Amino acid sequence: MSEEKTHGSGAVEPGDTSTRVGAEVIRERGVDPEELREKLIDAIGAEFTTYYYYTNLRMHLAGEEDYKEITEDARLEDRAHFELVVPRVYELEGSLPNDIRDFADRASCPDAEVPTPMDDTGGFDTSDLEVEDILEVLLEAERCAIRTWSEICDMTREADPRTYDMAQRILNEEMDHEAWFIELLSKERDGEINPAGHFARGEPGDAPYSTNNRFNDSA
Amino acid sequence: MTQSSHDTWTVTIVVPEESSLDEAGTTSEIAVNADETILAAARSAGVWLPADCQQGWCTTCAARLTDGEVVHPNARRYYDADREAGYVLLCTAKPRADTTIVVDQYDDFLEFRAANDKPPGNSKLNR
Numbered sequence: 001m002s003e004e005k006t007h008g009s010g011a012v013e014p015g016d017t018s019t020r021v022g023a024e025v026i027r028e029r030g031v032d033p034e035e036l037r038e039k040l041i042d043a044i045g046a047e048f049t050t051y052y053y054y055t056n057l058r059m060h061l062a063g064e065e066d067y068k069e070i071t072e073d074a075r076l077e078d079r080a081h082f083e084l085v086v087p088r089v090y091e092l093e094g095s096l097p098n099d100i101r102d103f104a105d106r107a108s109c110p111d112a113e114v115p116t117p118m119d120d121t122g123g124f125d126t127s128d129l130e131v132e133d134i135l136e137v138l139l140e141a142e143r144c145a146i147r148t149w150s151e152i153c154d155m156t157r158e159a160d161p162r163t164y165d166m167a168q169r170i171l172n173e174e175m176d177h178e179a180w181f182i183e184l185l186s187k188e189r190d191g192e193i194n195p196a197g198h199f200a201r202g203e204p205g206d207a208p209y210s211t212n213n214r215f216n217d218s219a
Numbered sequence: 220m221t222q223s224s225h226d227t228w229t230v231t232i233v234v235p236e237e238s239s240l241d242e243a244g245t246t247s248e249i250a251v252n253a254d255e256t257i258l259a260a261a262r263s264a265g266v267w268l269p270a271d272c273q274q275g276w277c278t279t280c281a282a283r284l285t286d287g288e289v290v291h292p293n294a295r296r297y298y299d300a301d302r303e304a305g306y307v308l309l310c311t312a313k314p315r316a317d318t319t320i321v322v323d324q325y326d327d328f329l330e331f332r333a334a335n336d337k338p339p340g341n342s343k344l345n346r
Contacts, residue, residue, distance in 0.1 A: 038343070042271075042277065042339075097342065101342075102341075102342035102345075103342075105338035105339050105341075105342035106338070106339040106342040106343050108271050108272055108276075108277045109272050109274070109276060109277070110272065110274050110276040110295040110296070140274065143273075144272045144273070144274055144276075147270070147271060147272060147273050148271055148272065151270075151271050
């Protein structure tokens with residue numbers, strides 16, 4: 001008789017909406033979901049700030065249309081990474097900081113600023129700005145992202161397949177980005193051929209790994 | 220002093236008893252070249268220390284310097300107050316003497332940064 005059966009719900013009481021089994025199963029497997037959630041906020045803080053800073057970096061690759069387009073791919077894909085993981089933060093009972101300054105301060109990667117000082121009028125002093133300097137900023141930003149998402153893969157492997165799936169998709173694209181900027185910087189700075197091994201995206205910011213199984217359509 | 224002609228220093232890594240690292244309660248010695256970061260040398264030697272950005276920014280690798288000397292030529296966010304208080308960021312720290320460090324100090328370091336109104340202290344703790 002169905003009315004005599006109780007719901008099998010483990011340590012969470014039937015009908016209890018104050019606790020999420022989706023988080024408790026992670027804890028049961030040895031990962032603190034709150035610690036993971038906070039690390040995710042740091043990581044997507046870096047994706048968000050990178051999206052912002054890449055806008056400036058792309059603009060200053062003036063006349064280098066191929067570099068601009070590849071930077072645009074990376075920029076839009078970093079935003080896609082932010083969008084991909086935001087729902088996961090809320091699933092783990094977190095939220096984005098109310099103050100964007102806090103979000104930037106806790107981002108897990110450095111600000112990817114245009115590598116030139118400001119001039120007397122408040123604009124960028126571009127008199128000594130070199131393309132190779134911008135490419136180096138882009139490369140190091142991607143390397144930081146690779147380290148961050150590798151850490152999250154390590155943290156979630158065999159404990160949280162949902163976050164792991166997101167992290168490894170993002171990691172795939174960050175590794176693509178590093179390869180692109182190694183190729184471009186090698187050629188621009190050193191005159192060396194150092195192929196990435198793949199070609200540009202079909203559409204700007206295609207994000208073939210992180211958006212081919214969307215959790216939402218906001219990106 | 221164990222500086223060789225190749226500028227290699229001995230770094231003693233102390234993992235506190237209360238650490239959550241697998242090596243909690245252990246002390247190990249590694250050789251670190253002057254142009255090598257302590258984090259990279261430790262990981263190469265099989266001592267897995269926490270880190271994330273590896274650019275001297277996120278502070279995941281924070282440690283305490285109890286003896287010796289290090290420099291941080293490439294750290295993106297390392298303040299004079301950090302150095303004066305004896306905190307180091309292992310991902311960018313390079314030895315300039317035989318050195319002893321106590322690792323896994325991230326939580327304490329966040330408190331320190333917050334007390335000094337430096338990021339990411341308050342942005343992490345005032346949630």
